[in-house]
Structures are given as C-alpha cells and as structure tokens.
Amino acid sequence: MARFSGLDKATGHSARGKTGVLLVNLGTPDEPTASAVRRYLAEFLADPRVVEIPKLIWMMILHGIILRVRPAKSAALYKEIWTDEGSPLLAISRQQQSKLSELLSTSGIDASVHLAMRYGSPSVASTLQDMHKQGIDKLVVLPLYPQYAAPTTASAFDAIAKELCKWRYLPALHFINTYHDHPDLISALANSIQQDFDKNGKPQKLVLSYHGMPERNLHLGDPYYCFCMKTTRLVVEKLGLTEDDYINTFQSRFGKAKWLQPYTDATIEALPAKGINDIAVICPAFSADCLETLEEIQGENRHVFEGAGGKNFRYIECLNANDDHIKMMANIVKPYL
Numbered sequence: 001m002a003r004f005s006g007l008d009k010a011t012g013h014s015a016r017g018k019t020g021v022l023l024v025n026l027g028t029p030d031e032p033t034a035s036a037v038r039r040y041l042a043e044f045l046a047d048p049r050v051v052e053i054p055k056l057i058w059m060m061i062l063h064g065i066i067l068r069v070r071p072a073k074s075a076a077l078y079k080e081i082w083t084d085e086g087s088p089l090l091a092i093s094r095q096q097q098s099k100l101s102e103l104l105s106t107s108g109i110d111a112s113v114h115l116a117m118r119y120g121s122p123s124v125a126s127t128l129q130d131m132h133k134q135g136i137d138k139l140v141v142l143p144l145y146p147q148y149a150a151p152t153t154a155s156a157f158d159a160i161a162k163e164l165c166k167w168r169y170l171p172a173l174h175f176i177n178t179y180h181d182h183p184d185l186i187s188a189l190a191n192s193i194q195q196d197f198d199k200n201g202k203p204q205k206l207v208l209s210y211h212g213m214p215e216r217n218l219h220l221g222d223p224y225y226c227f228c229m230k231t232t233r234l235v236v237e238k239l240g241l242t243e244d245d246y247i248n249t250f251q252s253r254f255g256k257a258k259w260l261q262p263y264t265d266a267t268i269e270a271l272p273a274k275g276i277n278d279i280a281v282i283c284p285a286f287s288a289d290c291l292e293t294l295e296e297i298q299g300e301n302r303h304v305f306e307g308a309g310g311k312n313f314r315y316i317e318c319l320n321a322n323d324d325h326i327k328m329m330a331n332i333v334k335p336y337l
C-alpha cells in the first residue's frame, strides 16, 4: 500500500478519477487583423487533412501566394462580423461550454466541460494539459461537427493524438465521431426551422447549405456528403416537407478544384429567374455561427439573391447555445460519463 501511495506522489496521480468533456471546434483568428489571420490560416491550411496536395508543392503555393494575399482580404471580412466578445465562433463556443457545464451539473453529473480549438487558441494541447493537471483521467471528446469529415473530425482526433502520444499515462478516451442522424440534432434543427416558418411564413424554398469540400474526398471514401444528405432527409421528413420545398447546397469553396455540388452561391443566384423570390437558408454543418455563415451566407449570399431579383432572404441562425442544442450535447456525452 505504501508503495502505491509513493507512486501516486511521484506521478501526481493522488487526486485522479475525474471525468471531463472536451468540446472541440475549428478555431478562429485572435483578432480581425491581417497578421492574426495569417497565423491562423498558416496553421489551418498546413494541415494535411485539410489540403491534400503533396506537402512541398503545397507549402510553396501556400507561403508564396495564398498567405500573401488572403489574410488581408479575410481580415476585412472578419472585421464585419467581429463582436465585443471577439470572434463569434469563439464567443458562442464559450457559451456552449458554460451552458453544457451547468446542465450536466443540474442533472447531477459530475463532469467538467472544457473547450479547445483545432487551430489557434485555446489549443488542443494546452487544454488537454490543463485537464490533466485538474486530475481528469476520463475524457469524452465531442468535436462540434455534426457530420463526420476527415478535414474536421479526423483532424481534431489527430491533434488529440499528437498531444497524448507524449503522455506516459493515457486517460480513458471516448471520441464521438459523428452525430449527423442523432434524433436530438434532427429535432433541434427541425424546431429551429419550424419556429422561423411560424414567425415569417413558409418560404418558397428552404436552402440547406453545408460547408463544401473537394469532390475527390467523397470518391476517396469520406462519408461527409452522405451524412449531410442524411441530416437533410431526416430534418425535412420531420418537418413534413416535399421535394419541391427545399434544396441541398454546398458553400465556402476554396481553390480551383471541383467541390461538392450544387454550389450555394450559384444556386441562390439562379432562383429568382425560376420565380423563387422568397427563401430561408440554414447551415446545418455549423454548430456555431462564424465567418462562413454570418458573412458568406447572411451577407454575401443575401446580396447575390437580391442582386438577381430575389425579394425575401432569411438566414436561420445556427443552433449555437440554444437549449435544444445543449440538451443534445448532454444526451450525446451522457452514456460515456
């Protein structure tokens, strides 16, 4: 017994046995400035899960062209959406963290909730180290990407593995890889859409716009496209919509390769000419509003639609820190706590 307490002392394991939930999202620049965006994009776009081009060629393009031009352009867009609490993605993620922590604790579950960003801060490595210092040796990781994708979900896993491979004593680990068809996600999305319809009337078209990725990834076996289709099917079934009522699209194309189609901007631009002047857009691949939803959809695509003659464009915000969404997170992690 004495020998074991000695071991505990030496390794600092005496206060072990705590459980922690780790929420992971993509990350965002620290400031809406070109230099902060350059730092963020340099880390993000160097990830081989995100851009699958041979490393040497890609580093030449990334550092020689993209990181010279894009940071200033992106920083100007980030400035448009920046809030007093900083980047919306980080501010909303913090709210999700504290509301989930509150819900677990009022449900009598003894688990702390932590937040890490795959790129930028708070980093995955520093958050895992903090959790270790707090005596957490049981870890449930919930990457906040409803539909599994290698560039997002697998990349979050890589960052965790990269830190843990330096540890001698690994925590027990549960990694949630997807929740695209979880009944609580489907009802949270359907409720949010229904609330919009009740308030503003049913639009001529509901556009479900998912973040895109190169089409090649689908052919190589990434299930993201199929998972997006399933989320849409379940949500529209729940709402009782017919095929004519909605359309599934993919946004945020990057680079010259063919990405998943149909593209959101081209689709939205073509709608008024088909007599569709009243649309509502929702982005079910995003668990928190961010540059890609607030600027690209609510801003840019609204202008595209109105410029093409469209009359009513509504953006239905992400589930963010709404109660249904937090309840969904709790129900997803509970079986592992």
Ligand SMILES: C=CC1=C(C)c2cc3[nH]c(cc4nc(cc5[nH]c(cc1n2)c(C)c5CCC(=O)O)C(CCC(=O)O)=C4C)c(C)c3C=C
Pocket (backbone or CB within 6 Å): 026, 027, 028, 029, 050, 051, 070, 074, 087, 089, 145, 149, 151, 152, 211, 212, 213, 214, 224, 252, 254, 285, 286, 289, 290, 291, 292
């Ligand atoms: C370069 C290829 C990219 C792939 C593949 C990709 C997949 C992907 N991304 C998200 C979620 C988010 N992406 C965000 C921003 C963003 N995404 C890319 C590129 C790829 N994404 C870039 C270059 C950027 C940065 C912004 C810009 O300069 O245009 C964000 C928002 C971050 C924020 O700070 O607000 C999110 C969230 C998913 C779900 C996904 C996989 C399918």
Ligand SMILES: [Fe+2]
Pocket (backbone or CB within 6 Å): 211, 252
């Ligand atoms: Fe992205």
Ligand SMILES: [Fe+2]
Pocket (backbone or CB within 6 Å): 252, 291, 292, 296
């Ligand atoms: Fe974008």
